[in-house]
Amino acid sequence: MTLFLVSSFGEVLLDVVEKIREFVPLVIGVTLAIVVTLLILRLVADLLKLNPFGRIYQSVHKPTNGVIDQMRSSRFYHPLKRSLGFDPAILMVLVALAILWYVVSGVINNLLFVIQGFGSSLISFGNGNFFRGASYLIGSLLLAALFFLMALMTIVFVNWIFGLFRSAAYWAMERLAPLLRIFEFGGAFAGWSFLILWIAISFATAAVIAVFFTSFG
Numbered sequence: 001m002t003l004f005l006v007s008s009f010g011e012v013l014l015d016v017v018e019k020i021r022e023f024v025p026l027v028i029g030v031t032l033a034i035v036v037t038l039l040i041l042r043l044v045a046d047l048l049k050l051n052p053f054g055r056i057y058q059s060v061h062k063p064t065n066g067v068i069d070q071m072r073s074s075r076f077y078h079p080l081k082r083s084l085g086f087d088p089a090i091l092m093v094l095v096a097l098a099i100l101w102y103v104v105s106g107v108i109n110n111l112l113f114v115i116q117g118f119g120s121s122l123i124s125f126g127n128g129n130f131f132r133g134a135s136y137l138i139g140s141l142l143l144a145a146l147f148f149l150m151a152l153m154t155i156v157f158v159n160w161i162f163g164l165f166r167s168a169a170y171w172a173m174e175r176l177a178p179l180l181r182i183f184e185f186g187g188a189f190a191g192w193s194f195l196i197l198w199i200a201i202s203f204a205t206a207a208v209i210a211v212f213f214t215s216f217g
Contacts, residue, residue, distance in 0.1 A: 008126070013119030017112045024108055028101050035097055038063050039090050067093055074163050096164070103154045110147035114140050117213065139212025146205045152176055153198055 038060075045060040052058075071077060071092040080088040117140035124133035152172035159169030176197070183193040183200065 011119070011123060013115055013122070017116045017119065020112060024105060028105065031101070032097065039093060043090060070163055071096065074161070076161065099158060103158060107151050107154070110150065114144045114147060117143065135212050139208055142208045142212070143205065146201055146208065149201055153194070
């Protein structure tokens with residue numbers, strides 16, 4: 001009876017994972033539609049040269065003022081402005097949104113993969129296959145740690161490009177600093193510790209999946 005309950009709970013976890021995977025694209029689509037609509041309204045108000053102190057102008061600009069100001073404080077803003085010949089803030093918002101959702105969806109997929117691995121381990125335990133269950137469980141725990149490090153690195157990367165998540169990026173960098181010092185080899189590789197760490201974590205992730213998951217079907 002206990003093993004049946006364990007297996008049933010594992011199947012519930014797998015069902016939840018599939019439902020969340022189906023729900024994420026909908027959230028991304030709705031978010032994109034809202035942001036693009038707000039940016040278009042802002043652009044139209046600027047093209048029509050509405051009174052900057054008028055109610056309509058203020059209402060249209062207010063929802064996007066924060067993110068536009070954030071883009072204009074980015075280190076890429078002025079170089080892009082000189083290269084393109086126009087204010088690239090709105091373009092940068094769209095790129096930032098695409099990158100942000102790419103990062104968020106990647107983090108969510110990694111989390112769901114860990115939950116799926118844990119659910120598979122429970123199903124294996126419930127079916128009496130303790131060796132496979134233990135393998136999935138160990139693999140899930142290892143991936144959770146590796147995915148956590150990758151999430152920290154993506155936060156730092158997004159902050160470096162757009163200046164977003166400054167507090168989170170500062171905290172993430174504190175957590176990563178000891179590992180980055182390990183991969184700071186100096187010489188021709190000086191300053192490449194961040195990229196080398198990312199490659200090392202990616203390699204470790206592929207190895208864990210191959211050994212603890214793929215090997216058992």
